[in-house]
Amino acid sequence: QVQLQESGPGLVKPSQTLSLTCSVSGGSISSGYWSWIRQPAGKGLEWVGLIYTGKGTNYDPSLKSRVTISIDTSMNQFSLHLTSVTAADTAVYYCGSGGSPIDYWGQGILVTVSS
Amino acid sequence: SYDLTQPPSLSVSPGQTASLTCSGDKLGDTYTSWYQQKPGQSPVLVIYQNTKRPSGIPDRFSGSNSGNTATLTIDGTQAMDEADYYCQAWDNRVIFGGGTKLTVL
Numbered sequence: 001q002v003q004l005q006e007s008g009p010g011l012v013k014p015s016q017t018l019s020l021t022c023s024v025s026g027g028s029i030s031s032g033y034w035s036w037i038r039q040p041a042g043k044g045l046e047w048v049g050l051i052y053t054g055k056g057t058n059y060d061p062s063l064k065s066r067v068t069i070s071i072d073t074s075m076n077q078f079s080l081h082l083t084s085v086t087a088a089d090t091a092v093y094y095c096g097s098g099g100s101p102i103d104y105w106g107q108g109i110l111v112t113v114s115s
Numbered sequence: 116s117y118d119l120t121q122p123p124s125l126s127v128s129p130g131q132t133a134s135l136t137c138s139g140d141k142l143g144d145t146y147t148s149w150y151q152q153k154p155g156q157s158p159v160l161v162i163y164q165n166t167k168r169p170s171g172i173p174d175r176f177s178g179s180n181s182g183n184t185a186t187l188t189i190d191g192t193q194a195m196d197e198a199d200y201y202c203q204a205w206d207n208r209v210i211f212g213g214g215t216k217l218t219v220l
Contacts, residue, residue: 100148104160
């Protein structure tokens, strides 16, 4: 069974870049789809984007201008970069295996945008 | 944009059947998945491709998709099933419904 673990800063200043990494174990990241999802406190799930074999990407249209998802097969990790963050980007960020559906989810990491 | 609509809440008594709905204009043309999320926990996939259950999901969970409505059915609902449930589909991007809070009381 694939296991995923998010890591990165829990606090980011407004206008800066949010950067998170998802470490994958129990499976190779060289194939398949890998996703990022976020959830503001007390609210529903919001899809951020995904990356797939061949390093193609697909992002939510509302975030597309600010998001980059990349993959490092040597480290079996994939990453999320979200630029020009505001308080509205404060959320628990999850990484997941799969695109549709998302088969397995990481435990999530709370990222707060605040000065 | 394409939206998935779920009722915000549903209450059932233990042992009863819970039917959670998800509606969307193009839902019948695509696969629907369902996720269970308990407080403070990550979502768990409970149904994919409309009707399939991942390994380890109890068979009291079932799914259907007809017309513009997908339904997650929980037969013999148990207290442990109390959670938020999200439907999800694909339309050139991943789309989530707003979620239904299932209360078992």
